[in-house]
Amino acid sequence: MTSTPLPSQPASRPASQPVGQDPAAYPGARPAAAPAYPGAQPAVAQGPVGPAPVLQARALRHSYGEKAGATLALDGVDLDIRAAESVAVMGPSGCGKTTLLHVLAGILPPTSGSVVHAGASLDSLSDAARTRLRRTSFGFVFQDGQLLPELTALENVVLPRMLGGTSRRAASAEASAWLDRLGLAGMHERRPGQLSGGQAQRVAIARALAGRPSVVFADEPTGALDQTTGHSVLQVLAEACQDAGAALVMVTHDPSVAATCERTIAMRDGRIAQQFHREGGAR
Amino acid sequence: MSLLSTAPLILRRRGGIATALPIIGFAASTGILATVLGGLGAFASRAAASPVGDGPPTAEASNLSFLMSCAIVATVLLVPSAMSLGSAAAKLSLSRRERDLAAVRLVGGTTAQVGALAVADVLAQALIGSLIGLLAHLAVSPALTALDFGMAPFSVGELLMPLWAYPVLVIAATLLAGASAGIGLAGVAISPLGVARDSRIVRMSVVRLIVWAALIVLFIAAFQILPRIVGGIPNGIGVLIAVLAILMALVIGSVNIVGPFVVWVVARIIAAVAPGPALLVGARRLAADPRAGWRAVSGITFGLVIAGFLTLTSMFGNMDETASERALSTALHTGGLLTLGIAAVLAAVSTGVTQTARVLDQARVYRSQHVAGATVSALQRARIAEIAIPLALAAIVAGLSAAGLLAPVMSGGFAVGAVAQYIASALGALGLVALSVAVSAPLVGRVARSDA
Numbered sequence: 091m092t093s094t095p096l097p098s099q100p101a102s103r104p105a106s107q108p109v110g111q112d113p114a115a116y117p118g119a120r121p122a123a124a125p126a127y128p129g130a131q132p133a134v135a136q137g138p139v140g141p142a143p144v145l146q147a148r149a150l151r152h153s154y155g156e157k158a159g160a161t162l163a164l165d166g167v168d169l170d171i172r173a174a175e176s177v178a179v180m181g182p183s184g185c186g187k188t189t190l191l192h193v194l195a196g197i198l199p200p201t202s203g204s205v206v207h208a209g210a211s212l213d214s215l216s217d218a219a220r221t222r223l224r225r226t227s228f229g230f231v232f233q234d235g236q237l238l239p240e241l242t243a244l245e246n247v248v249l250p251r252m253l254g255g256t257s258r259r260a261a262s263a264e265a266s267a268w269l270d271r272l273g274l275a276g277m278h279e280r281r282p283g284q285l286s287g288g289q290a291q292r293v294a295i296a297r298a299l300a301g302r303p304s305v306v307f308a309d310e311p312t313g314a315l316d317q318t319t320g321h322s323v324l325q326v327l328a329e330a331c332q333d334a335g336a337a338l339v340m341v342t343h344d345p346s347v348a349a350t351c352e353r354t355i356a357m358r359d360g361r362i363a364q365q366f367h368r369e370g371g372a373r
Numbered sequence: 374m375s376l377l378s379t380a381p382l383i384l385r386r387r388g389g390i391a392t393a394l395p396i397i398g399f400a401a402s403t404g405i406l407a408t409v410l411g412g413l414g415a416f417a418s419r420a421a422a423s424p425v426g427d428g429p430p431t432a433e434a435s436n437l438s439f440l441m442s443c444a445i446v447a448t449v450l451l452v453p454s455a456m457s458l459g460s461a462a463a464k465l466s467l468s469r470r471e472r473d474l475a476a477v478r479l480v481g482g483t484t485a486q487v488g489a490l491a492v493a494d495v496l497a498q499a500l501i502g503s504l505i506g507l508l509a510h511l512a513v514s515p516a517l518t519a520l521d522f523g524m525a526p527f528s529v530g531e532l533l534m535p536l537w538a539y540p541v542l543v544i545a546a547t548l549l550a551g552a553s554a555g556i557g558l559a560g561v562a563i564s565p566l567g568v569a570r571d572s573r574i575v576r577m578s579v580v581r582l583i584v585w586a587a588l589i590v591l592f593i594a595a596f597q598i599l600p601r602i603v604g605g606i607p608n609g610i611g612v613l614i615a616v617l618a619i620l621m622a623l624v625i626g627s628v629n630i631v632g633p634f635v636v637w638v639v640a641r642i643i644a645a646v647a648p649g650p651a652l653l654v655g656a657r658r659l660a661a662d663p664r665a666g667w668r669a670v671s672g673i674t675f676g677l678v679i680a681g682f683l684t685l686t687s688m689f690g691n692m693d694e695t696a697s698e699r700a701l702s703t704a705l706h707t708g709g710l711l712t713l714g715i716a717a718v719l720a721a722v723s724t725g726v727t728q729t730a731r732v733l734d735q736a737r738v739y740r741s742q743h744v745a746g747a748t749v750s751a752l753q754r755a756r757i758a759e760i761a762i763p764l765a766l767a768a769i770v771a772g773l774s775a776a777g778l779l780a781p782v783m784s785g786g787f788a789v790g791a792v793a794q795y796i797a798s799a800l801g802a803l804g805l806v807a808l809s810v811a812v813s814a815p816l817v818g819r820v821a822r823s824d825a
Contacts, residue, residue, distance in 0.1 A: 197744055218748060225746020236741035238654065240661035245644075245653060252650040253747050297745075 142209075143170035144304045144337050145194055150203035152189050152360075163189040164200065165360035171305065176328060176338040178348035181357035187341045188309055190357065194339060195228055195307045196220040208304070225254050229298025229306040229336065231327065233313040237282040237293055243269060244278040247297045254301065261300070268296040272326055288319035295327050299334050306331050308340040312347060324350055392469075394729050395495075398462025399502020400509060401722040403546045405455045405715055407510040407534060408517070409448055410542075412711075415531040416444040419524070436701045440522070442611070443705065446618045447712045450625065454716065458723045459546055460553035461668070462502065465730035466495045467557050492554045499550035503543045520707050523700030577637040577663060585624075585631035585770075589777035592620040621778055628674055628774050629667070635770060636763045637663035643762065651751060655758025666763045669727045674767040717801065724809035728760070732813050736820035743821035752817055757810060768799050 152164040163186040171177060171194075179187045192198040194205055196212045205212040207227065212220060224230075237246045244265055251261035269278055272292040282290050291311065298306050311327060312320030328350055331338040340351060348354045349368070356364040420437045474487050482490070514532045534542070595616060603613050640659035647653040659666040732739070739752055 195744075221743065221746055221748050223746075224744065228746070230741075230745050232741065236738070238657070238738060238742075240657040241654070245657065249650055249653065250745055250747075252653065253751055258648055258653075301746075 144173045144207065145169075145171040145339075146206040147194060148204050148206075150190070150193055150200045150205070152186075152193055152198065152200045162360050164193065164203075167203070167360070167362055169194075169355070169362065171337050171339060173304065174332065174335045174337055175353065176331065176351040177340070178351035178354045179339065179341045179357060180343070180345070180348050180354055181363075185357040186360040187357050189360075191307050191309055191339060191341050195230070195305075196223055225250055226301065227304050229301060229303035231291070231294050231298050231306065231308040231311045233310045237290060237297070239282050242279045242281060243274060243285065243293045246282070246293055247300050250297060250301050265296065265300050268300050269293070272296050272330065286319075287315050288323050291315065291323045292326060295323070295330055299330050299336065302334065303336050305337045305339060308338065310342055311340065312342075312344070320347070394726050395462045395466035395469075395498050396502040396505065398458055398465065398722060398726040399499045399546065399550060400506035401718065402455045402459035402462065403503040403506030403542065404509040404513075405458075405506075405719060406452065406546065407507055407539070407542055408513060408532075409451050409455070409715065410538070411510070411514070411532050411534045412517070413444050413448045414534055415527045416441050418531060419527075436523070436697060436704065438611075439614070439701065440704050440708070442614060442618065443708055446622065447708060449622055451712065451715055451719070453626075454719050454723075456549060457668075457671075458719055458726065459499070459550050460557075461723055461726050461730065463495045463499065463550040463553035464557050465726050465733070466498050466550075467491055467554055468730050468733045470494055488555070488558050491558060492551050495554035496547055496551045499547040500543070503546045506546075507539060507543065520711065521703055522707055523703035575637065575661060575663060577634040579634070581630045581634035585627040585774075588620070588624045588627045589774065592617070592624055592777060595620055624774055624778060628770055629671055632667040632671065632674065632763070632767065632770055633663040635766050636666050639766055640666070640762060650747075651754035651758045654755040656762060658755075658759050659762055665727075665731070666759065667767075669724060669731065669760060670763045670767045671723075674771045717805065721805045721808060724805060725812045728756075728809045728813040729816060731759075732756070732816045732820060736823070739817060739821045740823060749818045749821050752821055753810075753814060756817065760810060764803070772799075 147167055147169040150164045150167040150169075151162070153160040153162045155161055165186075167186075167190060169190075179190060181187050189198065193200045196205070196207075196215070199213055207223065212223070215223065237243075238249070241249065244262060247265035247268060248258060248261040251264065252258055256264075266278060269275070269292075272295060274289060274292055274296070277285065277289065282293070285293065294311075306327075308327065312323055315323060324347055327340075328338065338351065340347070342348055352368055354366040354368070355362055356366070416437070420441045470491060474491055477487050477490060478484070511533070514529050517532055518526050518529055520526070599613050599616060603610070606612065636659055640656045640663065644653060644656035644660055647656055742752060743749065
């Protein structure tokens with residue numbers, strides 16, 4: 091897949107950089123000597139190689155339910171996500187891929203093990219601090235977008251920034267630029283119900299990226315779209331993440347979707363069974 | 374019907390306030406209907422039993438006919454509110470079943486079967502709630518005999534409805550709930566993958582505002598003009614009161630017509646300029662569904678207008694100082710407070726029920742917002758904005774309506790008392806809203822943090 095150049099970055103940047111973000115995640119701030127990702131990378135990244143990973147998971151275990159009838163969804167996962175890298179998480183239903191996504195994003199606390207983001211362990215954070223972290227450092231794109239149906243496209247993108255304390259005016263300028271870049275010029279005032287599935291998903295992508303996250307988590311982002319629309323949305327997602335310097339962690343069933351990512355993790359029974367590294371991916 | 378036989382399996386009970394609230398709603402609705410209708414019956418039986426001779430009617434007899442018309446007015450005011458509480462309870466009951474119903478569609482249930490299942494579920498809850506309501510009505514009736522209506526106290530027997538009326542009431546309340554559920558289902562498409570709500574862009578007509586203003590003007594005009602016309606007619610005062618009471622009921626009813634319009638206009642303005650996220654989300658939600666926003670506070674609005682009505686009746690009560698007039702004044706005062714009290718209970722229960730239904734309706738949205746980094750307190754603030762905007766508007770609309778009702782008699786110099794009474798009622802309304810927000814607050818955190 092070849093990258094088509096996107097329009098230039100939004101001109102206005104928030105005055106204050108969100109707390110806890112890795113400045114290396116931004117193209118402008120990335121060290122000039124940042125190493126390329128060699129295709130011969132070992133299959134399992136057990137320790138930091140090159141720049142510190144933006145997200146580091148160690149010995150993750152997660153079980154649902156009480157002792158006797160507990161289901162082990164994660165069974166000892168070690169994983170590093172490097173800045174601006176794209177990772178697809180694949181595997182059969184029930185293999186723990188969505189659980190892994192939720193644990194990495196601080197939505198679910200792991201039963202044991204740790205997730206470290208920007209030097210801070212997520213399990214040492216309070217629920218409020220993890221919520222703030224999700225708002226300031228992570229972006230989310232889910233299957234059906236989950237936009238607020240009452241808000242306009244622009245307001246949907248603006249809302250997380252306003253929750254973070256950015257003024258409406260500044261957040262709107264930024265959000266407008268993102269929507270325009272993602273091909274939604276002229277649709278800012280439409281409600282999600284007035285947009286097609288692909289357009290709504292682009293709004294969700296703009297919303298995820300407007301907060302300048304270091305990691306974007308996507309769970310079957312094209313699951314509800316037809317193949318053509320799905321591929322164009324994926325391309326937009328991958329390019330926008332790359333452009334913003336955000337890592338992308340995407341759960342998917344679809345091998346052709348996974349093929350757009352640099353790295354594919356195949357999960358089975360709560361463990362990472364295999365990793366593939368792809369050279370010349372979309373990133 | 375084979376699918377219906379699986380209903381107990383699919384619609385298994387879930388614990389918590391979401392299960393209890395529809396039943397509480399149905400119980401309050403039926404209990405209040407029985408009590409109000411029983412009270413009306415008590416006045417009717419007294420009026421029928423009073424001696425009708427050739428001579429002039431006794432003081433008590435003439436008071437009774439007047440009180441009878443007041444009781445009818447109070448009944449007319451309270452019954453629609455109690456019935457709408459029943460339909461709100463039906464809607465709440467439906468909204469917490471939507472996912473179960475979608476699952477039934479997924480395993481092959483037809484729309485008709487799912488609809489039947491949903492309505493059957495609501496009917497069962499309405500039946501249970503109505504029976505509990507009747508028990509509450511029976512339990513409360515002895516206490517009501519202590520009320521002083523300026524005449525021989527009512528006995529429990531008088532305050533109860535005739536025996537045949539109870540099964541009729543339970544059946545009627547249950548069927549009404551079923552009908553509300555059926556109407557509620559019409560606006561919702563239950564697909565195997567979930568529930569899609571009718572999301573047309575709402576527009577409100579300015580005609581709503583005109584109707585409300587015209588009715589108030591009509592009432593004021595009638596109050597000024599009618600006394601001169603009816604002066605010479607026998608029983609003229611009765612006709613006057615009847616006409617004014619009907620107009621007053623229309624003014625009160627029209628508050629629910631103008632309310633959604635005002636909410637829609639103001640919410641759109643606020644959404645356009647809102648500086649903070651809570652106000653933006655709250656106002657947008659209101660603009661998208663102003664009727665629902667208004668419904669959440671309409672019970673309170675109603676209470677506030679009743680407060681105006683109460684002030685008006687106390688004006689009638691202060692006209693004379695004969696024993697008969699004093700008795701009448703006592704009766705009107707008791708009746709007014711009773712009406713206000715019942716309206717307050719209705720408002721409290723209906724606000725709690727509608728607020729809980731709103732939270733459950735928006736559970737998925739709350740969940741995704743929380744995942745994306747909205748704190749539970751931010752979600753609560755948006756919800757408070759969503760209630761505070763219509764509440765402030767309700768206080769204004771109700772205040773203007775009550776002022777319209779009171780304008781003709783304000784010149785009598787009772788304004789201070791009326792204003793004090795109104796402020797007290799408004800504060801009571803605020804307390805009720807705070808209570809309803811508090812009741813449904815834990816639910817917001819629960820749905821936001823749920824795994825589903």
